[in-house]
Amino acid sequence: MTVDILGRAGQVRAAGECAPRSARDPVNQPMINNWVEALGDANPIYTSEAAARAAGHPGVVAPPAMIQVWTMAGLHGRRAADDPLQIMTALLDEAGFTSVVATNCEQTYHRYLRVGEHLRMTTALEDVTGPKRTALGDGWFVTTRNVWYSGEEPVAEMRFRVLKFAPGPAAAPAGADAVRPVVSRDTAFFWEGTAAGELRIQRCGACGTLRHPPGPMCPSCGADDPGYVLASGRGTVFSYVVHHHPPVPGRTVPFVVALVELEEGVRMLGGLVGVDPGEVRIGMAVEAALTRVDDGLTLPDWRPAR
Amino acid sequence: MTGIGGRAAVVGIGATEFSKDSRRSELKLAAQAVRAALADAGLRPADVDGLVTFTMDTNTEAAVARELGIPQLRFFSRIHYGGGAACATVQQAALAIAAGVAEVVVCYRAFNERSGHRFGQFSTALASAPTSSGVDASWSYPMGLGTPGAQVAMVARRYMHVTGATSEDFGRVAVADRRHAATNPKAFFYGRPITLAEHQASRWITEPLHLLDCCQESDGGVAVVVTSAERARDLAQPPVLVRAAAQGSGPDQFVMTSYYRDALTGLPEMGIVANQLWAQAGITAQDVDVAVLYDHFTPFVLMQLEELGFCPRGEARHFVADGGIEIDGRLPVNPHGGQLGEAYIHGMNGIAEGVRQVRGTAVNQVARVEHVLVTAGTGVPTSGLVLGR
Numbered sequence: 001m002t003v004d005i006l007g008r009a010g011q012v013r014a015a016g017e018c019a020p021r022s023a024r025d026p027v028n029q030p031m032i033n034n035w036v037e038a039l040g041d042a043n044p045i046y047t048s049e050a051a052a053r054a055a056g057h058p059g060v061v062a063p064p065a066m067i068q069v070w071t072m073a074g075l076h077g078r079r080a081a082d083d084p085l086q087i088m089t090a091l092l093d094e095a096g097f098t099s100v101v102a103t104n105c106e107q108t109y110h111r112y113l114r115v116g117e118h119l120r121m122t123t124a125l126e127d128v129t130g131p132k133r134t135a136l137g138d139g140w141f142v143t144t145r146n147v148w149y150s151g152e153e154p155v156a157e158m159r160f161r162v163l164k165f166a167p168g169p170a171a172a173p174a175g176a177d178a179v180r181p182v183v184s185r186d187t188a189f190f191w192e193g194t195a196a197g198e199l200r201i202q203r204c205g206a207c208g209t210l211r212h213p214p215g216p217m218c219p220s221c222g223a224d225d226p227g228y229v230l231a232s233g234r235g236t237v238f239s240y241v242v243h244h245h246p247p248v249p250g251r252t253v254p255f256v257v258a259l260v261e262l263e264e265g266v267r268m269l270g271g272l273v274g275v276d277p278g279e280v281r282i283g284m285a286v287e288a289a290l291t292r293v294d295d296g297l298t299l300p301d302w303r304p305a306r
Numbered sequence: 307m308t309g310i311g312g313r314a315a316v317v318g319i320g321a322t323e324f325s326k327d328s329r330r331s332e333l334k335l336a337a338q339a340v341r342a343a344l345a346d347a348g349l350r351p352a353d354v355d356g357l358v359t360f361t362m363d364t365n366t367e368a369a370v371a372r373e374l375g376i377p378q379l380r381f382f383s384r385i386h387y388g389g390g391a392a393c394a395t396v397q398q399a400a401l402a403i404a405a406g407v408a409e410v411v412v413c414y415r416a417f418n419e420r421s422g423h424r425f426g427q428f429s430t431a432l433a434s435a436p437t438s439s440g441v442d443a444s445w446s447y448p449m450g451l452g453t454p455g456a457q458v459a460m461v462a463r464r465y466m467h468v469t470g471a472t473s474e475d476f477g478r479v480a481v482a483d484r485r486h487a488a489t490n491p492k493a494f495f496y497g498r499p500i501t502l503a504e505h506q507a508s509r510w511i512t513e514p515l516h517l518l519d520c521c522q523e524s525d526g527g528v529a530v531v532v533t534s535a536e537r538a539r540d541l542a543q544p545p546v547l548v549r550a551a552a553q554g555s556g557p558d559q560f561v562m563t564s565y566y567r568d569a570l571t572g573l574p575e576m577g578i579v580a581n582q583l584w585a586q587a588g589i590t591a592q593d594v595d596v597a598v599l600y601d602h603f604t605p606f607v608l609m610q611l612e613e614l615g616f617c618p619r620g621e622a623r624h625f626v627a628d629g630g631i632e633i634d635g636r637l638p639v640n641p642h643g644g645q646l647g648e649a650y651i652h653g654m655n656g657i658a659e660g661v662r663q664v665r666g667t668a669v670n671q672v673a674r675v676e677h678v679l680v681t682a683g684t685g686v687p688t689s690g691l692v693l694g695r
Contacts, residue, residue: 069613178431179452181444212566239464239570241456242513248428248450254510257451259460259565263592267566269449277513282467299448 003095005140006276009088009128020120020149022180023070027062027117035066043163049099061112067148067156070113071121084125085162088142097139104143104161110154117150126159133291138252139165178250178293186216189228194298199231199288201266212266233288234305235262242277250293256280260302274303278304311586314400314605315538315545316693318347318531320660324494324649327421328414328525335375336365336416339527347531348542349410354531356381356411356532358398359594360391360652370414381408387561388425389600390575392653397551399532403574408535415654416527424523428452439561446563454602455520456512457562458685462605463514464570468620468661471608473514475623477505479604480646482631487643490669494522495647500582519604521645528654530661534556546664549677549694550586554578555687562685571620573606573613576681579690580614587692589677591615594692596663596672597637598656601644611637612677633670641670660693 025031029047036046044051045061052060062070073079079086089100113119123146130140141163148156163186183191193200202214206223217224240258247253258272260279273289285305292298322328322335336359344351351374357367358381360519367382381402385391392415399411419425433447434440446452449556451460465471484500487493500518538545556574558567568574584590591614599610608622616637618624625631631639642648642659649655661670661676682689 074466128604179430179448179450181448182434182436182440183444184441187441187444213442239460239565240452241463242448242510243453243456243457244510244512246427247452248452249430251450254513257446257448257449257460259464259570264386269446269563269565271449282464297448298533302451 003091005091005095005128005130006129006278008091008123012084012087013125013127015084017122017124017147018080018084020122021071021073022078023119023121024074025070027070027113027115027119029115030058032060032062032066032115035069036063036259056305057112058114060115062115064109064112064156065107067109067158069108070119071148084123085142085144088125088128089164092140092142097164097166099136099165101136101163101165102160103141103163106159108157110156113150113155119155122147123147130276134163134165136163137165137167137284139163178297180297187214190214191298192284193228194290194300197290199233199290199300200228201231201262201264202226210266212268224261229264231262231264235260235268235286235302237272237280237282237284237286238267239282241270241281242280258286258302260286268300271299271301272303273301279280309586310397310400310404311550311588312547313404313535314532314548315535316396316530316541316548316657316661317538317541317545318343318345318349318527319661320344320346321492321528321651321655321658322526322528323417324492324524324651324655325420326494326523326525328418331459332416332418332422332480333365333369333373335418335525335527336363336370336414336529339416339529340370340374340412340414343412343529343531345433346543349531351376352518352638353410354412355379355538356399356402356408358383358385358395358411358413360384360388360395360415361386362388363417365414365416372392381411384555385689387683387686387688388684388686389602389603389652392550392600392657392682392689393680394553394682394689396532396548396691397553397689400548400551401531403534408631409537411532412529413532413654414527414529415652417652418525420523420525422525425486426453426455426520426523437683441562442563453512454562458603458605459512459515460565461685463569465605465609466514468569468571469623470620473506473516474502475608475626476519476604477502477516478626479601479607479631480505482626483601483640483644483646485642486633486670487647490648492650492669493643494524495643501665502577515603515605521602521650524649524651526649526651528651528658530654530657544665546616546661546693548691550583550692551689552579552582552685553689554582559687561687565687571609573609573684575688576610576613576684576690579681579688583679583690583692587677587694589692594622594637594677594679595675596641596660596678597639598642598660598678599639599644600653600656600681600684600688601640602650602683604646610681610684614681624689633672638672640666641672651681656680657691662692664695
């Protein structure tokens with residue numbers, strides 16, 4: 001990858017809050033009126049002085065959920081050059097993750113706002129993680145944190161997360177062109193297991209020896225009627241590769257394949273997802289992350305342990 | 307020498323040019339290589355009564371015999387496991403000759419591995435075969451691991467972790483091969499040595515392997531003629547005795563993905579080959595004057611040096627860094643340039659180089675050669691030879 005996403009994210013995060021953006025207008029009654037009408041919020045404390053006082057407020061207050069409204073840039077507004085979300089969006093566009101979808105928005109209101117208050121808002125980059133394989137395509141999650149100030153007093157905060165992703169079939173997880181396993185009578189239990197959400201390890205019906213990959217006859221005792229146990233799904237990376245070339249059907253490079261040593265003692269190969277390839281290490285704790293491709297195939301992938 | 311050791315000899319070697327586009331059929335390459343080898347031996351097609359090749363070769367023994375005008379074959383055989391077959395073709399010939407089944411056996415391998423079917427690409431067909439091989443492949447190909455480079459990279463990463471070897475250590479193998487190839491006019495990379503910096507700057511194929519850790523893709527054919535030690539004395543070339551020939555497959559063996567056994571830092575199947583070779587030839591690793599080590603990927607050259615006993619476990623990087631594999635080193639390795647430098651003919655060009663080193667006719671000739679070790683494909687069930695006077 002030519003764009004150093006994590007490196008740049010580290011710099012932006014270290015820079016902290018960007019310069020504050022001032023609200024175009026103070027908190028005002030006409031905008032409140034429009035908003036509550038549009039959302040069908042009939043609470044009178046937003047429109048009636050008397051009702052607001054009766055509820056213990058000094059006067060009309062703004063609906064807390066309007067907080068973003070006050071500092072919106074308007075139809076032709078542009079984000080500031082030092083806006084962390086703007087910087088990461090441009091960087092990810094450049095890296096080919098050109099589409100965006102908002103995934104999380106958590107707001108915290110420290111107090112009600114009153115008509116006449118003039119707000120300022122800052123943005124800081126909280127986190128960037130990826131590349132992640134999602135149903136929309138491979139992408140990066142960008143999390144920012146906004147703080148609204150009235151004077152020097154923080155009055156509300158918001159954690160906002162977007163997924164910047166590369167759309168289209170090429171970026172989809174293993175799909176129609178995924179390489180499918182040859183399933184034999186000896187190995188069907190494994191693939192039926194992944195499809196059922198289970199990671200199964202072959203266990204000799206006679207001597208109990210665990211074995212992966214599975215086979216028809218126990219190399220330890222010669223018994224030929226194996227069963228299986230369920231893996232805990234925990235393991236460590238025994239070795240791994242980062243594949244760049246040549247192209248692999250159903251995969252977007254670079255991707256990581258890991259040889260995982262399960263805590264039960266057997267080793268198993270699988271994709272390692274949800275991790276920056278540069279951060280994988282031998283010995284790293286991982287957990288099973290079964291990836292459903294379609295009705296016929298669920299792959300035994302792994303992700304960093306939580 | 308015990309068993310078949312010393313009972314057969316290589317009496318002819320032949321090859322086409324090594325290129326990226328031969329512009330002819332694989333059968334034509336095979337026929338030309340065999341004819342060249344017979345000419346080198348001073349034998350006629352009618353003298354041949356046995357043919358051996360790889361199961362992967364696309365030219366049947368019958369087709370090759372037909373093109374050469376070989377009137378009858380009494381022995382034909384094929385060996386499995388890709389490049390692991392190389393030295394075993396000569397073992398097959400030596401066995402047939404020692405048993406009196408055949409008298410003159412030609413081993414051949416010919417392909418358009420660059421302009422035609424490229425082994426380095428991801429082969430979905432291989433992964434979907436309704437065989438035990440297909441089932442084995444199901445534990446790696448669907449997970450995205452299905453190219454030889456990636457399969458080796460998985461072992462290489464572990465080897466680095468355990469031994470402290472670095473990408474530069476792998477690179478020194480490539481630099482040595484290319485330095486040797488640079489003075490070999492038959493090599494594709496004749497006159498084109500590389501530096502360690504160039505190795506490091508070459509693009510990733512599958513980390514930790516760079517492009518220059520990977521052998522070439524080549525078009526070409528190589529053949530060697532084997533007959534009895536007795537008959538060899540009367541032929542055109544000084545005989546090169548097959549002092550030892552062996553195959554090996556190890557515990558919990560897979561093809562390129564033996565990831566489920568031991569520490570993943572050795573090549574047990576090659577150790578099994580080595581033990582037989584030393585016993586048959588009545589020598590030890592210390593008696594080897596030149597080694598032609600299979601070098602499809604550089605990490606496995608380091609691991610072979612250890613597995614074959616040329617240095618202690620984990621110390622191959624020091625052996626290589628000290629110049630041990632240079633022409634004037636403790637163990638000259640791949641004086642022809644190997645498969646990274648000369649050509650990738652699935653190990654058969656390495657056997658031809660072993661023969662030249664014993665004859666004393668190699669372009670990068672090592673002084674006073676008595677024993678040459680040749681190995682076949684690594685990471686797969688494999689084989690090896692000791693050639694000598």
